[in-house]
Amino acid sequence: MPELPEVETIRRDLSPLLVGRTITAVRIHPGAERLAVTHAPRALERALVGRRIEALDRHGKYLVARLDDGRSWVLHLRMTGSLVHTGQADVAERFERARVDLDDGSSLRLRDMRKFATWHVVQDAREAMPHTGPDALSAECSAAWLRQALARRGVAVKAALLDQAVCAGVGNIYADEACWIARIDPRTPACELGPRRVARLYAALRETLTASLEHRGSSFSDYRDGLGAAGWHHVHVHVFRREGEPCERCGATIEKTRVAGRGTHFCPRCQRR
DNA sequence: ACTATGCCCTGGGTGC
DNA sequence: TGCACCCAGGGCATAG
Numbered sequence: 001m002p003e004l005p006e007v008e009t010i011r012r013d014l015s016p017l018l019v020g021r022t023i024t025a026v027r028i029h030p031g032a033e034r035l036a037v038t039h040a041p042r043a044l045e046r047a048l049v050g051r052r053i054e055a056l057d058r059h060g061k062y063l064v065a066r067l068d069d070g071r072s073w074v075l076h077l078r079m080t081g082s083l084v085h086t087g088q089a090d091v092a093e094r095f096e097r098a099r100v101d102l103d104d105g106s107s108l109r110l111r112d113m114r115k116f117a118t119w120h121v122v123q124d125a126r127e128a129m130p131h132t133g134p135d136a137l138s139a140e141c142s143a144a145w146l147r148q149a150l151a152r153r154g155v156a157v158k159a160a161l162l163d164q165a166v167c168a169g170v171g172n173i174y175a176d177e178a179c180w181i182a183r184i185d186p187r188t189p190a191c192e193l194g195p196r197r198v199a200r201l202y203a204a205l206r207e208t209l210t211a212s213l214e215h216r217g218s219s220f221s222d223y224r225d226g227l228g229a230a231g232w233h234h235v236h237v238h239v240f241r242r243e244g245e246p247c248e249r250c251g252a253t254i255e256k257t258r259v260a261g262r263g264t265h266f267c268p269r270c271q272r273r
Numbered sequence: 274a275c276t277a278t279g280c281c282c283t284g285g286g287t288g289c
Numbered sequence: 290t291g292c293a294c295c296c297a298g299g300g301c302a303t304a305g
Contacts, residue, residue, distance in 0.1 A: 034281080078299055080283085095283095103290075116280045116299070155276070164300075172298070178296080221297085261278075262298065264304070 002077045004136055004169030004209055006217035006231065007061050010083055013226025015056040017085045017106065018065065022052045025101040032097035035110070037118045047121040048073060048100065057125075059135050064125045070120055074128035078116035080225040084109050113222060129164075134157025136167040137209055143202040150190040150198055157193060157201070158186035159260035171203065173218055173240045176265045177208040182241045185273040186264050187257075192273075211236065239265040 002010070026034055026045040036044040052068040063083075065073040077083065080095075088107045092099070097117065098110040110117060120128035133149075134140035149166045150157065160166055161175040170178070179186040181204035184197060193201065217231030219243060224230060234240075237247060243256035243265055252269035261264055 003299095076299080079297075112282095113284070114298090116282065119301090129300095153275085157274090162299085263296090 001008065001079045001171055001173070001220070002081065002223050003061060003171035003174055003218070005174075005212035005215075005233065006223050006225075007058055007063060007077070007169070008137075008213055009112045009217045009231065010077075010226045011056055011063055013086060014083065014108070017054055017226070018102070018108070020052070020054075021102040021106075023048050023050065023100055023105050025049060028098045029092075029096065032112075032115060034115060035097055035112075035117055035119050038120060043120060044121060047071070051203055053076075059129065060132050060164055061171070062125075062129050064133070065250060067121075070130070071123055072125040074120040074122060074125050076118045077112070078114070078118070079116045080114045080222040081110060081112040081117035082222060082228075083226060084111065084224060084228040085226055086228075111224075120208070129168075132168045133165040134168060136169040136181070136205060140165050143199055146202050146205075147195060147198045150193055153190040155190055156187045156259050157184060157190045158262075158264055160190040161205070162260060162262065167205065169209070172262050173220070174205070174208050174212065176240045177237055178205040180204075180265075180267060180271060182205055183271055185271045186259050186266050188273045239267065241265065 026048045028041040033041045053065050054068055055066040057064040063075040067073055085164045086107050086109055088105055089099055093111055095111050095113045096109050098106040122128050136158055150160055154158045158175050162168050182201040184201060212218055212233040215231055215233035216225055218234040219230035220234050239254050242254045245254050247254055247267035250270040254265055255268050257264050
């Protein structure tokens with residue numbers, strides 16, 4: 001499941017390969033029509049063909065390719081999507097949903113087992129991500145911002161971290177990891193956290209996202225970088241999918257529960273409400 | 274205004 | 290071995 005560190009790794013890999021290139025052909029494969037969301041698949045293909053990619057940006061878990069006609073191609077990989085740069089002659093892998101050919105003879109493949117990925121072509125990128133707040137690693141997402149965002153929410157702190165309007169890019173892995181690093185029970189109501197604990201949570205969030213970025217993301221299942229390789233941060237996680245194992249800080253057994261409809265991993269001893 | 278739930282989708286795992 | 294079932298979850302729509 002690509003979250004901020006994974007999407008940023010893909011962006012860094014693909015940026016030098018895509019920027020300056022012109023799209024020569026696009027094919028959304030049969031059965032993957034929902035990828036286009038707001039367009040008919042053929043209309044989306046037509047909107048991309050002939051366009052030069054001028055920049056590749058990221059906001060939260062969204063990739064934003066700036067096109068030479070002023071529009072933006074906004075991509076979201078959801079849970080199982082990957083974007084891999086290949087040669088045009090390479091055969092389609094299993095679960096390939098779309099293919100974009102470039103003018104240098106290379107090709108970009110979208111692979112997505114569960115078909116949740118979405119592509120938009122819009123005038124303003126914000127149209128394609130209307131409920132998205134500041135990117136979790138941006139200056140706008142400051143400790144003060146997090147403090148005021150959590151102060152007026154009665155939901156579990158983990159649910160607040162998963163809310164893309166609060167800190168875009170945080171998903172299930174890094175919400176659990178940040179709570180563990182900050183020694184906060186993920187079920188604690190967000191508004192009950194005092195300033196010191198919010199400050200700890202803010203630092204923890206930055207720490208886990210930055211560490212994962214250094215490891216080129218976590219590959220628990222389907223995540224692959226822009227060249228098709230796995231990341232290795234999953235080797236370094238403290239709690240995510242480690243239920244039944246000892247907490248590396250206090251030795252208690254890591255538990256799994258459900259918070260905000262998501263599997264949630266935490267240490268029942270050293271993470272406090 | 275806020276919060277909870279269901280939907281989309283398919284492979285992998287489990288139990289019988 | 291086969292088959293039915295459940296689980297994983299990001300973001301959005303809808304209901305409460």
